[in-house]
Amino acid sequence: MISEREKTKRKVIVFAVLAAILIVISLIAPLIIPNDPFETNAALMNKGPSEQFPLGTDRYGRCILSRVLMGAKTSIFSSFTVVAVTFVIGLILGLLCGYYGGVLDGILMRFADLMLSFPQMVIAIAVAGIMGGNLVNAMIAMGITAWPAHARLARSTVMKVKEEPYIAAAKLAGCTDFCIMYKYILPNVFGPLLINATTQIGTMMIGIAGLSFLGIGVIPPTPEWGSMINEARAYLSLSPWAVFVPGAAIVITVMVFNYFGDSLRDYIDVNGDSNG
């Protein structure tokens, strides 16, 4: 009988490997696609799976497999970028606010509260809709609503750590503020915040795909899963595979990243290192 801890550890490894495979696929997509994802073919519209097109064609006769593989890069990297950028912004603002407090803290945290008091997707839809649809605007729209959660978590952790005796000791020893934050506070904040960020990747993917589906994200013909489903849904009865293939891609990717985030959090919690 293996211990609970060992079990969680194995889960983390399995899902880390799966997530890594997905990332590698998205990176080498241009090399492994069977057809040109942009090439239309009037003779082969809405065709089922064949030798030339393993997962069929869409209404313009484009290869669905190639488009889904290319779309992986858009989906995975856009959500990674938004999570990473909001993570860094949240971390820095949280560190500064938690450490210095004062007016800056007051203003920034009120602003964070403001952003957190509204439904994320509603704000994202309004921002992306008003700024006009493209991938960068969709990412900004998602990012605007995503940073406050990181900042709040970082701030509360910093405020807890700040009272520790070793911080006072470091101050007495003549460390600069920057040195204290970087050397003694950051390591404490980084872990819980990183786990939080990992669990957000899946949500972010769904959000960006949702904006693209609504036509206020990625602009066609750039392959992206959400916009592919939107383009194909009018032909649902003719070529259902054009909806279900990108759909399956989203579900599998989101599930892998969600499981990875959850198992990572469980693993850290089991280790008793749950000061987050």
Add this chain to the structure above:
Amino acid sequence: MKKYILKRLLQMIPIMLGLSLLVFCLMYISPGDPATKKLNAMGIEASPEAIEKTKEEMGLNRPIIVQYMSWLGNMLKGDLGESYHNGMKVGELLKKASGYTFTLALSSLFIALLVSVPLGILTAVKKNRFIDYFIRFFSFFGNSMPNFLISVILMYLFSIKIKLFPVIADSSVKGLFLPAMALAIPLASRFVRQIRAQVLEELDKPYVQGAYARGVKNNIVLYNNVLHNCLSPIITLVGLSIGTLMGGSVVVETIFRWSGLGKLVMDSITYRDYPVIQAFVIYMALIYCVINLITDISYHKLDPRVKTYGGTK
């Protein structure tokens, strides 16, 4: 209690003011100037004279702070402006669409609770058995599925394969079913996991062990004590899910052409009908804040142990 409610209502004022400023600014960070946008939305060619005239009409030549104040003043008086697209009062448009959205949201909440409460309890009682893993897998699956995908799959299964429900939702019960299901599935998936966790936590408490030790039947403990104590967390769950429901309803309404607020805002985005978009965001935020407040109040009412009326900001 009254003091608490009043305090919360007062706290909402700066938040709503902040949001109104944000929404007002959105209009200005968007590409193009508002007068041209209005003319384009109305389908009039934007000649320099027409732009100048519209600018004067809209009061765009005033300093921006004056514009904001007058806009805010109108909002407070209940005048949400007129749609650029069809000249209708924005307030009327919102009112008409709200009914549809509320019906949809309430039905999906109802379905979600109807399914998830029994399943959540079942998975907790049968922890680590087959049925637990089975339901949990599905709930994880449902949670990883975007609303738009569920909608399209439901449409494929029930409208195209077996022609049971209409593709375009009319306002009948039959038309309501698919969009409500599309919203309810991810919601129920999340509820099951959270209710399971809540029941498990409650089952672990000493009083449950004590009751078992005194020979009280399992079911009596479960139904009389455990569920009673899980009620207020479940209410909180419902309150917290409103935000997701609002975002999801935009997608689902667009797909099923359900003429609620979500479809209204997507149409307005297409027509660049800014007053409607602005009013939509403010309206949604207001509802969201009020529902959060109601959730908190019922939380206090249901659980007498929660006595932090003053709250820590």
